[in-house]
Amino acid sequence: MPGSDGAAIGRRRFLGFVIAAPTLVAAAELTRPESAAATPTPVAGQVPSPEITKIVDLTDMMTAATLPTAGLIRVEVHEDGTVSFALPRAEVGQGITTSTAMLIAEEMDVPLDRVRVTLADARPELVFNQITGASNTTHSTYTPIRTAAAIARLRLLEAAATVLGSAASELTVRAGVIADRAGNSVPFGDLAAKAATDRTEQVSVELKEAKDFSVIGTPRNRIDAVAAVTGRKKFTMDLDVPDAKSTMVCRAPTINGTVESAANLAEVRGMPGVTDVAVVSTGVAVRAETFGQCVDAVRALRVSWKPGTAEGKSDESVLDELRAAELPLGPRPPVANVDERFTFYFRSNSALEPNCAIADVRADRAEIWSGLKSPIVAKQEIAVKLGLPLTRVTVHVTDSGGSFGRRLFYDAALEAAEISQQFGKPVKLMWHRADDSRQGRTHPMCISRVRATYAGNTVLTYRQRHTSVATDLGHGFGEIVTALAARLPVGDIGFSETFFQLSQEMSYKFGASTRWLNETDKGFNTGSMRNVYSPDATCARELVVDQLAGKMNKDPYQFRREFLRDDRAKAVLDKVAEVGSWGRQMPANTAQGIAFHAEYKSVSAALVEIDCRPETVNREIRDGVAGPRVTKVVFAVDVGLAVNPRGLEAQMMGCICDGIALTLTSSLHLRDGHFLEASWDNYFYTRQWNTPPELQIIVMPNTSEQPGGAGELGVAPSMAAVACAYGRATGTMPTSFPINHDTLSFEPKPTIPPVPESPTDGIRRAR
Amino acid sequence: MPKHTFRVNGEQVTVDVADDVRLLWVLRDLLGITGPKYGCGINVCKACTSHLNGNAVNPCAIPVNDLEPTDEVTTIEGLAATVDQDLHPMQRAWLEQDVAQCGYCQPGQIMAAVALVREVTAHGRELTEADLDGIRNICRCGTYPRIREAIKSGAKEM
Numbered sequence: 020m021p022g023s024d025g026a027a028i029g030r031r032r033f034l035g036f037v038i039a040a041p042t043l044v045a046a047a048e049l050t051r052p053e054s055a056a057a058t059p060t061p062v063a064g065q066v067p068s069p070e071i072t073k074i075v076d077l078t079d080m081m082t083a084a085t086l087p088t089a090g091l092i093r094v095e096v097h098e099d100g101t102v103s104f105a106l107p108r109a110e111v112g113q114g115i116t117t118s119t120a121m122l123i124a125e126e127m128d129v130p131l132d133r134v135r136v137t138l139a140d141a142r143p144e145l146v147f148n149q150i151t152g153a154s155n156t157t158h159s160t161y162t163p164i165r166t167a168a169a170i171a172r173l174r175l176l177e178a179a180a181t182v183l184g185s186a187a188s189e190l191t192v193r194a195g196v197i198a199d200r201a202g203n204s205v206p207f208g209d210l211a212a213k214a215a216t217d218r219t220e221q222v223s224v225e226l227k228e229a230k231d232f233s234v235i236g237t238p239r240n241r242i243d244a245v246a247a248v249t250g251r252k253k254f255t256m257d258l259d260v261p262d263a264k265s266t267m268v269c270r271a272p273t274i275n276g277t278v279e280s281a282a283n284l285a286e287v288r289g290m291p292g293v294t295d296v297a298v299v300s301t302g303v304a305v306r307a308e309t310f311g312q313c314v315d316a317v318r319a320l321r322v323s324w325k326p327g328t329a330e331g332k333s334d335e336s337v338l339d340e341l342r343a344a345e346l347p348l349g350p351r352p353p354v355a356n357v358d359e360r361f362t363f364y365f366r367s368n369s370a371l372e373p374n375c376a377i378a379d380v381r382a383d384r385a386e387i388w389s390g391l392k393s394p395i396v397a398k399q400e401i402a403v404k405l406g407l408p409l410t411r412v413t414v415h416v417t418d419s420g421g422s423f424g425r426r427l428f429y430d431a432a433l434e435a436a437e438i439s440q441q442f443g444k445p446v447k448l449m450w451h452r453a454d455d456s457r458q459g460r461t462h463p464m465c466i467s468r469v470r471a472t473y474a475g476n477t478v479l480t481y482r483q484r485h486t487s488v489a490t491d492l493g494h495g496f497g498e499i500v501t502a503l504a505a506r507l508p509v510g511d512i513g514f515s516e517t518f519f520q521l522s523q524e525m526s527y528k529f530g531a532s533t534r535w536l537n538e539t540d541k542g543f544n545t546g547s548m549r550n551v552y553s554p555d556a557t558c559a560r561e562l563v564v565d566q567l568a569g570k571m572n573k574d575p576y577q578f579r580r581e582f583l584r585d586d587r588a589k590a591v592l593d594k595v596a597e598v599g600s601w602g603r604q605m606p607a608n609t610a611q612g613i614a615f616h617a618e619y620k621s622v623s624a625a626l627v628e629i630d631c632r633p634e635t636v637n638r639e640i641r642d643g644v645a646g647p648r649v650t651k652v653v654f655a656v657d658v659g660l661a662v663n664p665r666g667l668e669a670q671m672m673g674c675i676c677d678g679i680a681l682t683l684t685s686s687l688h689l690r691d692g693h694f695l696e697a698s699w700d701n702y703f704y705t706r707q708w709n710t711p712p713e714l715q716i717i718v719m720p721n722t723s724e725q726p727g728g729a730g731e732l733g734v735a736p737s738m739a740a741v742a743c744a745y746g747r748a749t750g751t752m753p754t755s756f757p758i759n760h761d762t763l764s765f766e767p768k769p770t771i772p773p774v775p776e777s778p779t780d781g782i783r784r785a786r
Numbered sequence: 787m788p789k790h791t792f793r794v795n796g797e798q799v800t801v802d803v804a805d806d807v808r809l810l811w812v813l814r815d816l817l818g819i820t821g822p823k824y825g826c827g828i829n830v831c832k833a834c835t836s837h838l839n840g841n842a843v844n845p846c847a848i849p850v851n852d853l854e855p856t857d858e859v860t861t862i863e864g865l866a867a868t869v870d871q872d873l874h875p876m877q878r879a880w881l882e883q884d885v886a887q888c889g890y891c892q893p894g895q896i897m898a899a900v901a902l903v904r905e906v907t908a909h910g911r912e913l914t915e916a917d918l919d920g921i922r923n924i925c926r927c928g929t930y931p932r933i934r935e936a937i938k939s940g941a942k943e944m
Contacts, residue, residue, distance in 0.1 A: 112888025112927050240884040247889030248877045248896060250821025250862035257820035265815055291787075291804045309803070309811035314827065371825050371833060371926040372890045420823070420890030421926045452826040642830075643922075669887055669929070676928025699831045699924050708919040710930040777808050777827050781847025782838065 031226045033166040036091065036219055037174055043096040043214040045171035045222075047163045049107070049148050090144045092160075094123060094167040096175065100195055100208030102129055104164070105139040109151040109392040110243075111370075111422035112673075113730045114666035117241045118157055119164060121663055125234040126168035126227060127175075128192040129207060136242065141394035141414035151392040152427055153522070153550070154619045154728025157662055161726055162226070169224040171214075178214035179205050229660075229724055236721065238665035243418075255375045255388055255417045256449060263377045263445035264294060266438060267313035269303040269320045270454050272770035273692035274543065276327035278302060283321045290316050295442045304438045306446055311777065314451065318772040328542040330692045334364060334464070334760075337488060337540065337689060341466045344539035345486045348470050354479065356472040357566045361559040362755045365488075365687040365694065366462040367702055368548035372420025373455040378435035379445040384411040389432040390419030397429035401436045423677075424547035425460060428491075451774040453697035461687060461694075462548035463488035467559035471529065471567055478567060478582065481529035485556055489538040490515060491545045519552055526617045527564070527582040549674070550731035553618055554681055554738045555756075561614040561739035562752055575743065576601050576613050587722055588617060591624040591655040594717055599626035599653035608632040609650075612744025616736040619728025621658040625675070625740035627651070627711075631748040640708055642700045644684045644764050647748070649741055651713040654733065659723030668716045671733040675714070676705040678737025682745065682753070684709065686760045695767040697775065703764070792853040794819065795864025801850065809845035809853070810834050813861065821862035821893045825924070832923035835894035835901075836861045842901030862893035865900065876900050879940030887927035895923045895933055903941045913941050 035047035095103045102123055110116045120134040142149055148159075172192065179197035180187040182205050190197050198204035229235075246252035271277065278298050287305065288296045292312030296305050305316040351358065376389035385405055391397050391414065398414040405412070419426050435448035450459065465487035472479040492515060519536040536552070568578035576596045583589050592615055595601070601611060608631045615624045628651040638645045652675050661667045684703035687694040696702040746752040755761070768775050791800040794817065801816050810827075813819040813836075822845055825833030829847040836845055837860040845859075853859070865874045873881070876899050886892045898921055906913050918934045925933065 112890075114887070240881065241886060243889065244881050244884060244886055245873075247886035247892050248862075248880045249866070249873070250893045252889050253820070254823075254890060256814075256824065259818065265811075292807075309807055309815040310824065310827075311807045311811035311815075312804070315806075369926070370888070370890075371831065371924065372823070372888070373825075419888060421888045423926065449824065452828075452831070665884055669884065669932070672931055673887060673928035676930060698828060699826055704924065704926060705928060705930065706924060707921045707930055707934070710919075710934070712915060714931045775828050778829050778847040779806070779849050779852075781809075781829060781844050782852045 031228065032223055033162065033226060034221055034223050035166045035170045036221055037170065037216045038093060039217050039219045040215055042098060042211040043171060043174055044093050045167045045174060046091040046093045047166035047170070049090065049092050049145065049160065049163045090142060090148070092163055092167060094171045096171055096207055096211045096214065098208050098211045100206050101133045101135055102127060102171070103135045103137065105137050107139040107142055107145055107149040108156050108160070109390060109416055109419060109422070109426060110138060111151070111390065111392070111419040111426055113670060114241055114663065115156045116243065117239060117666055118662045119160065120242050121234050121239060122161065122164045123168040125232060126165045127172045129195040131234065131239060131242065133195055138416040138418070140416065141398040143395050143398065143409060145395065149395050154730040154732060157726045158620070158728055165226050166224060169226050170222050173222065173224050174214040175207055175210050178210045182210070182213065235662050236660070236664070239663050240665065252418065254372055254420050255377060255390060256447060258377060258388055258417065260377050260379060260388065260445055260447070263379065263447040264306050264308060265310040265313050266304060266306045266435070266446035266448045267310065267317055267451060268299065268301055268434065268454070269305065269317040269322060270458050270773045271302060271324045271327055272773065273327040274329040274458065276324045279323045279325045281320060281322045283319070287316050287319050290319060295444065297441050299434070299438055299441060301434055304441070306442055306444065310449060314774055314777060317774055318776060320772070327692055332542070332689060332692055334689045337464050338362065340539050341464065341486045341488070344537050345466065345468060346484045346535050346537050348468060348482060348484060352472050354472045354474055355570065356470060357563055357570065358470045359559070359563055359566070359754060360466055360468045361562070363465050363467070363555045364756065364760050365464045365689060366548060366681065366685055367456055367459065367687055367696065368424045368462055368546060369455045369459055370419065370421030370423055370425050373452055374425070374431035374450040374459060375448060376431040376435040377445070377447050378432070378439035380405060380436055380439040385436060386413045386415070387432050387436060388415045388417050389429065390422070390426045391416050391429050391432060392422060392426045393429065397432050400429070401433055404433060405436055405440055423549045428460060428546055452699070453768065453774045456696045456698070456702055457694045458544065460544045460546040463490050463543060463545040465555055467556055469559050469563045471563055473567060473570065476571060478527070478529040479531070481525065481532045483534040483556065483560065484537070485519065485534065485552060486537045486539070488543055488545060489541045490547065490551055492518060522550070522552060522618060523556055524617050526584055526588055526615060528584055529582065549677055549734050553616065553731070553735040554678065557616050557735035558682070558739040558742050558756070562742055562746065565743050565746060566752065574602065579613065579615055583615065587622045587657050588615060591615070591622050591657055591719060594655040594719065595624045595626040595653045598715060598717060599651070601626060608748055610744050610748035612740045612742070612747055614736045614739035614743055616732070616739065618732055618735070621656065621727035621729060621732050623654065623656045623732050623736050625736040626653040627740040627744045629741065629744040629748050631745065642765070643706060643708065644703045644759060645708065646683050646759055647745060648709065649679050649711045652711045652737070653715045653717070654737070655717040655719060656729070656733065657719035657722055658729045658732070659725055659727040660721045661718050662726055664718040667718055667729055670729050671716045672714065674731070674733025675737045676710070677734045679709060679741055680705040680757070681734070681738045682741040682757060684757050684759055686757050688763060693770055695763070697768040701765045701767070790850045790853060791855045793856070793858045795860060796867060803850060805851035806849045809848040809850055809859070812850045813845060819861050819863060823890055823894060825891065832898060833891050833894040835897040835923060837897060837901060840904065842898055862897060865897065874900065875943035876936070876940035879936040879943065882939065883932045883936040885929050885932040885936050887929055891923060891925045895925065898923050899933070899937045899940065903937065903944050913938065
């Protein structure tokens with residue numbers, strides 16, 4: 020490919036390609052050339068900076084990782100006037116198909132509803148460039164997608180000039196139609212073939228200036244909204260793949276237990292609807308005409324199990340392990356200090372759509388459908404597992420019913436491939452909710468120890484030691500980090516430490532500041548959960564910030580304002596304080612809390628009001644947890660450049676609901692080698708009765724020409740603000756999360772059989 | 787195998803399946819009606835919420851044998867037709883608020899919302915915050931505040 024350096028020519032001029040095809044295909048490399056110039060070259064012998072995120076943060080690191088290896092992304096113009104684009108990322112609800120369509124609509128001057136964005140199959144040639152994570156999608160694709168779209172527009176203009184007999188410079192483009200000054204016009208569709216080329220060639224193009232944007236930065240509804248509200252949106256289990264019958268797995272009573280022997284396979288094979296039963300690496304797989312019959316078959320199986328990977332462990336024993344693994348802070352210093360340790364229990368990153376995948380494995384090929392954020396790694400591992408060449412495995416990325424970190428892994432896809440190979444038949448694999456909760460991935464339990472010293476109005480030191488059950492980052496993040504870690508000025512530290520250092524930022528002027536991560540115990544199925552370290556680490560920090568403010572007799576808002584380093588940070592803080600009437604008089608047992616968080620080149624602040632009055636905490640909720648009610652949230656966010664403010668608000672709304680759950684209600688209880696939670700009425704994610712009646716999200720004016728990250732950004736400040744508000748309302752700083760963890764608010768379901776029977780009384784109130 | 791006949795989205799259907807198979811799987815696995823979603827299978831998450839003779843029910847908890855030939859099951863796919871429009875007013879309210887994120891729970895949320903508004907109307911009273919607090923449908927994306935706004939505005943158009 021010629022000119023693959025992709026260098027930016029001038030400030031807004033970029034190189035791309037037109038690709039040989041029957042109709043117009045414009046392409047660009049999935050790189051951000053200007054970012055290459057901005058990536059600092061580490062100075063030999065440079066000591067690790069206490070503020071490494073100011074030099075290069077995780078966003079830069081992931082973007083830089085894409086530079087030498089990227090393939091092309093293509094914008095295609097069709098004869099019906101539509102424009103299509105296969106996005107090499109996963110849509111999991113975060114709205115990137117919509118924001119991507121907006122970028123294309125903007126550069127091409129085509130109506131948004133004529134842009135079709137689909138999800139690309141796994142493309143191994145993209146190497147590190149097909150992972151959806153760390154809120155990086157918009158940051159890394161913003162310029163490449165616009166470049167391809169701008170080239171398409173340029174070619175259409177040139178073709179129109181020939182058709183209309185007018186110079187391209189005299190033509191205007193509006194809503195997918197090109198017109199000359201005399202009023203003659205030609206629509207994009209009529210130009211799709213004429214603008215095509217039979218020879219791939221490099222083209223340079225100038226991108227629109229921000230001042231000319233009419234789509235980017237305007238609030239738009241999701242492009243899949245109609246499909247979602249009519250039931251037409253297709254998720255993995257909604258796909259009609261021939262003969263892919265319902266399949267489930269009977270799983271062990273303890274985490275990662277495996278089959279020792281199964282007593283009644285033949286009997287279960289004879290049950291109504293059942294077609295296949297077999298022992299597999301994760302349990303006993305059953306395939307049937309309906310999932311209902313799979314549930315019955317799973318419940319009928321008599322299996323004896325080998326121990327799992329967390330045998331006998333409990334919350335208490337893991338807490339002991341964490342304390343033993345904590346890096347020492349040394350003796351208490353002889354100056355005034357705040358010294359606190361916070362505990363965060365296991366949490367489930369289950370989405371509402373459980374782990375699922377369709378697999379059709381034949382002797383010489385395999386085809387997989389699943390919601391995958393790391394499809395390349397998934398494809399590689401599936402090929403190895405099946406003993407097939409990579410080229411004989413096709414992996415389709417489907418729309419996901421949520422992710423929250425869960426879809427970074429491909430547990431169901433790998434398992435479905437194994438089962439389909441064993442049965443010699445296509446399978447539609449679904450994890451039961453109980454499996455998804457008990458055997459699915461979790462956010463690891465962790466502790467965060469913080470010691471800050473101060474004198475007068477100065478914070479002298481701030482040291483944080485975060486100790487966690489190991490987070491599995493083996494989904495491809497690890498590879499990116501591996502590739503770049505050696506070139507970063509962070510010394511010889513492991514993947515997780517690098518990830519931790521790059522994702523955590525000290526936004527306050529707190530003198531000498533250090534943070535270190537230590538990990539222990541790889542026996543659990545873990546992963547990120549919107550996101551990896553920030554909600555817990557930030558919650559601990561912001562609670563200590565409130566403590567420091569108290570020691571110095573300062574108001575929590577004014578203290579933050581005084582110590583925050585930069586103006587963008589102060590602006591979001593000021594905004595929530597002003598709009599949320601910080602400091603207003605409130606009744607006893609109710610209070611405000613305020614918190615700040617920066618990550619992904621974005622800043623955010625939350626102001627929360629909480630009601631901890633007994634009549635509120637003890638209000639009656641059937642099969643649920645009431646507890647304190649967050650009555651109001653005011654949230655301000657600055658992501659640099661907001662491509663779709665309406666989508667950004669939606670992301671912050673979700674982050675706020677997550678933050679409320681993390682502080683107040685949602686956790687897994689580990690007992691005797693298994694998690695007790697097996698249902699949404701066991702695991703207390705935020706429900707309508709916990710939802711803040713008043714919510715205001717403020718998208719700040721743009722402060723950059725580049726979009727920062729957003730998908731996970733809001734969880735940390737929301738969690739922290741709720742914790743701070745709870746501390747102020749009750750007069751007791753919380754140190755263990757969620758605050759209700761010590762009260763088990765449900766009757767645990769049995770572990771054998773591993774899934775509950777479906778109820779039969781659903782019709783009662785319907786007639 | 788026993789035959790079961792009932793009505794779905796205005797059409798009479800007959801399925802050949804064991805008596806105790808729950809309606810959710812009859813709809814999804816046998817009839818290919820995939821709007822109602824699986825989220826728990828034990829009538830807790832409410833992602834499969836549909837209507838039976840106009841009332842909200844959860845098909846994951848209804849053995850198909852419980853249905854009579856005259857019973858009318860309405861899933862999200864058939865909701866708009868009940869008002870003889872392309873979209874039900876509640877679906878339009880959902881679009882105006884841009885409620886959906888991943889969208890997985892939204893068919894159930896909309897069906898629950900329509901049933902709630904009908905119930906409140908039948909009792910001759912206004913929708914309250916307590917009514918909204920009482921909705922059990924889970925949304926793991928956390929779209930709850932927009933759901934509340936959509937129900938309030940959709941109710942006015944119903």
